[in-house]
Amino acid sequence: MTKRALGAQISHMLKSRGVDVIFGIPGVHNQELYRGIEEAGMTHVLARHEQGAGFMADGYARASGRPGVAYVITGPGLCNIMTPMGQAYSDSVPILVISSCLDETAAIRGQLHQMRDQKAAAATVCDWSEEARTPQAAYGLVDRALTEFHTRRPRSKHIQVPISALGAPADPAPAPVEMGPGPVDQASPLRLEPLREWLRASKRPLFIFGGGAVRHLDTASGDHQWLDMLRGMGAASFTTYAARGLIPEGFPLHFGSYLGRPASADVIASADLVIAVGTELSECDLWRDDLGHKGRLVRIDLDPEVVSDRHAADMQILGGAHGHLVSALIEMQEEPAKTGWAVSEVTSFRAAARSEVDAERPGIVPICDALRAELPDDTMIYSDMTQFAYVANEVWHMPKPGHWHHPTGFGTLGYALPAAVGGAMARRDKPTMAIAGDYGFQYTLQELGAAVELGLPLPILLWDNGKLKEIDDSMISAQIAPKAVVAHNPDFGALARAYGAYATRPADLKELVRDVGQAFKADRPTLIHMTPDML
Structure with a gap:
């Protein structure tokens, strides 16, 4: 057991949990976090502005599938990275911001980098913002963040540690615990049976895939599970911007990423069953208030707020677009393929949409x-x-x-x-x-x-x-x-x-x-x- 300053122990802890790159800017308030970076064998990327550090952590997370971590100072450093934190929250990107904070703010005024309530400020743009006043709290919060990135909808999180605590000697963090396979879904065979019946009866099933359908996809092995399912069902599809590439361009019943085109509402209205997977169907997906569906709507998502939103789904399935759920949906492709969609209508829609984009x-x-x-x-x-x-x-x-x-x-x-x-x-x-x-x-x-x-x-x-x-x-x-x-x-x-x-x-x-x-x-x-x- 080697005692080190808590700031150094945090870096060693992150390294033991798979973090190998830190983005940030050192300052006198957070320098203890930097004590352990090189010793732990991690790479530090020096940003020119904390906003840049946050976006770097975001880009790293999106490319690697692992959390992006940033170190910033008290006050202005935290304020500068709040824009990237808000972006990561909006786009479901796992970034962890660790900052220093003042030891005391209630009874002292005029301190360097002082804010009225730093933790509360950060909480407005991320999933949660907490203060760790002891080593045990710091270690627990880091593990909580990493676990939630793995098992829930990943969103930005913030941990702040008082300056004196960062410099105080601390025992090492507990050994990492192996995480499970990922989010647990509610897609039991019994729960999915009504969906099977709806698919049997459907003549024009339509899938809308969002970024959540991509997140757990094994792209390295060329996994085309969604495509195989669509072919088996004779279903058509749209993708949001975030899911582009999930369905190959050559698939004849794919309408592309043109959800924001007004005419997509007419296509969706013509479907008798719409299944939205891993997408908020937000304003930035649709650029209109309503999806436009007239048939049944099924929502599949990790976030309870999404599946129960204003679009009023007929079936809500809370879970990740992976594992048991995907297997169950693939099994449903054995149902007779539908013939209600015509390749010509898809081709015509895509050509018209592309022309609109070019004209605008x-x-x-x-x-x-x-x-x-x-x-x-x-x-x-x-x-x-x-x-x-x-x-x-x-x-x-x-x-x-x-x-x-x-x-x-x-x-x-x-x-x-x-x-x-x-x-x-x-x-x-x-x-x-x-x-x-x-x-x-x-x-x-x-x-x-x-x-x-x-x-x-x-x-x-x-x-x-x-x-x-x-x-x-x-x-x-x-x-x-x-x-x-x-x-x-x-x-x-x-x-x-x-x-x-x-x-x-x-x-x-x-x-x-x-x-x-x-x-x-x-x-x-x-x-x-x-x-x-x-x-």
């Missing part, structure tokens, strides 16, 4: 097509809130699920670059790419320094249309004279080179594809400046 934001679809045709199939992409990504979310069908990550829900700017840094750290030998707009890129462009420091071969596609174009379009649509939508942009290439990155400005699609290919082979990140006039 002209010029982006051809760029998406050119890039998609040339990128390696295992490329992982992180996008920001930019029109380029809004188009790509609908028309860019992924060859693999879980390989495009977008800040859905909370919808923060500045996500793509730092998240891609975290993702690249999780998969150093595989291609990773970032896509950002000219305005949002400037929220976190300083993380170019981290990417250069790490030697990441990261293409950063910068879509520069010279303004906040989405807001400009929205104001015009609302008959508001566009205001505050144009900002002076820097010389992005010069800025990237100042950080030590490479920079290019392709003149056409051929040069764009060439530059991206070279960026994947480079010894550092490459900023690729795209403008509408390249077409």
Whole structure:
């Protein structure tokens, strides 16, 4: 039993539970957390801003399937990482933020980094925020967080430890306990029997898959369990943006990720049975208030709040989209295949939806097509809130699920670059790419320094249309004279080179594809400046 400062013991504990990378920024308040990082054999990634550290942890978690962990200081450090915490909460991403906190705040004022209620502030954007005043509490909270990431809907969590406690000697954390296979579902054969009967009677069954259907999928072994089930049932499908790639583009009854198109409501209304798996069916999935279903609706999700929401499901199944539940659904594919869906109606819908997307934001679809045709199939992409990504979310069908990550829900700017840094750290030998707009890129462009420091071969596609174009379009649509939508942009290439990155400005699609290919082979990140006039 080796006594160390509690801060060091926390790092050793995390390492013993599989955490090998920490993202963060050290300060005098949290330096005891840093005492054990190198000793425990972990890698630390120095962000240039705590917001960047949080997005890096998010990107790492999405790429690796393991929790992303960030260390930050009291007060402003915690405040700066709250935006990534809110994004991770919204998108069901397992990130754990560990911060220092002041020993006493009720009777003392004017302390460095003092907040009125730091724990409560963090609690507004994450699953829970707790204070550990003893080693036992710290260890218990860390294990609680890691266990809940594994067994429940994963969402951001925050643990704060008083400065004096971080520096006080402490015994090591208890040995890790082996976790079970994952969430326990309620999909017993008896409970699923009514669903079997509904499928027998259905002529036009429709599945809607969300990110939760991807999370437990064994993509490494090429598991096509959902596709086999759809074929066996003769069912049609939609995917949310997060589930793109789950159903291959060539599947004839797949409507794609066009749920946000108004015409999808008509398709859904024509189904006599809709089964939504691992999706909130939120505003950011549908871009309307109602799903549009007229037949029976079945909800399958880990979150009780989701299955019992305003869409008023006829059957609620609380559980993960894996294991027993998937096996039971696959068994149901033995029912006679339905013939109510026609390939022609799917083809017609997809063509019309794609044309709508191209008409709404002209010029982006051809760029998406050119890039998609040339990128390696295992490329992982992180996008920001930019029109380029809004188009790509609908028309860019992924060859693999879980390989495009977008800040859905909370919808923060500045996500793509730092998240891609975290993702690249999780998969150093595989291609990773970032896509950002000219305005949002400037929220976190300083993380170019981290990417250069790490030697990441990261293409950063910068879509520069010279303004906040989405807001400009929205104001015009609302008959508001566009205001505050144009900002002076820097010389992005010069800025990237100042950080030590490479920079290019392709003149056409051929040069764009060439530059991206070279960026994947480079010894550092490459900023690729795209403008509408390249077409």
